Amino acid sequence: MVGIAIGTYLNTLQNGLVLDDIPAVVRNIDVRPSGHVWRLFTADFWGTPLRSDESHKSYRPLTVLTFRLNEGLHGLDPAGFHAVNVLLHAFNTLLFYSVRGPIALAGLGMLCKEQCVTVLVVLAAAQCSGPVRWRRGNSAAFLVAFACLAGLRLGLAGGRPVFSKEDNPAAHSPFPVRQLSHVYLAALHLWRALCPAILACDWSGGSVPLVDSLWDSRAAVSLAALVAFLGGLARSQPFLLALSVVPFLPASNLVSPVGFVVAERVLYLPSIGLCLLVARGWANILSR
Secondary structure, eight states, rough: HHHHHHHGGGGGGGGOOOHHHHIIOOOOOOOOHSSSSSGGBBOOOOOOOSSSTOOOOOOOOHHHHHHHHHHHHTTTEEEEEHHHHHHHHHHHHHHSSSSHHHHHHHHHTTTOOOOGGGGHHHHHHHHHSSOOGGOOOOOHHHHHHHHHHHHHHHHTTTTTOOOOOOTTTTGOOOOTTHHHHHHHHHHHHHHHOOOOOSOSSOOOOSSSSSOSSSSSHHHHHHHOOOOHHHHHHHTTOOOHHHHGGGGGGGGSSOOOOOOOSSGGGTTHHHHHHHHHHHHHHHHHTTTT
């Protein structure tokens, strides 16, 4: 599995630094040796003070620390940054098959990417219906740890971020356009994960037209798709459903507005559950 994880992304080593890499790495003072290390823990992912009104509240000091170590070893050579990403992907593959110290790992993961803390909710679900190797804890303990870590994370941010209409047009739309559009975007993310035929590095602005009425066919189709997906798996595969859905919720716009329209990158954790669902379904077909 580790070999497959590494081999799949070896072709990324030749790529450059683009788009968000420029403000997050190239222009980020916290990545440079001249910047004080302590700033990593008081600034957001982009180097803006976390308590600033201009901050996106993306608190990921351990991720920025890896950028800083990369820069110290080989400057801004893109190959080194991509190599670390590939190795981390391989490490994540191992973590899935050997869960140890999940609460500590979730806490550390939260300092890399906010979605990581949701693994505690998934583990709580696993105690009832998940793989035997994941049944090594107490559901209540996982949920309490999740509440504490999530509360700490929100407290550190010092408030919710404010995103522009260009970042997320649906979040600035009135009822029911906002709600219908967000449901459609959630269904669109699910479709992108299951059928990644059309991907893009930037879905901002009007790249995805808003669902502006109940008579828009996308409203009925997306709602029906989500109900069928959730309802069909709630009883038969509750653990895999949790693994597919829970990590996506913080980035879904359904809980709180986020700074994008569609972003395939937020499907990294949910794709684990979705891949296992496809494998389970294929196995059931072959056994008949």
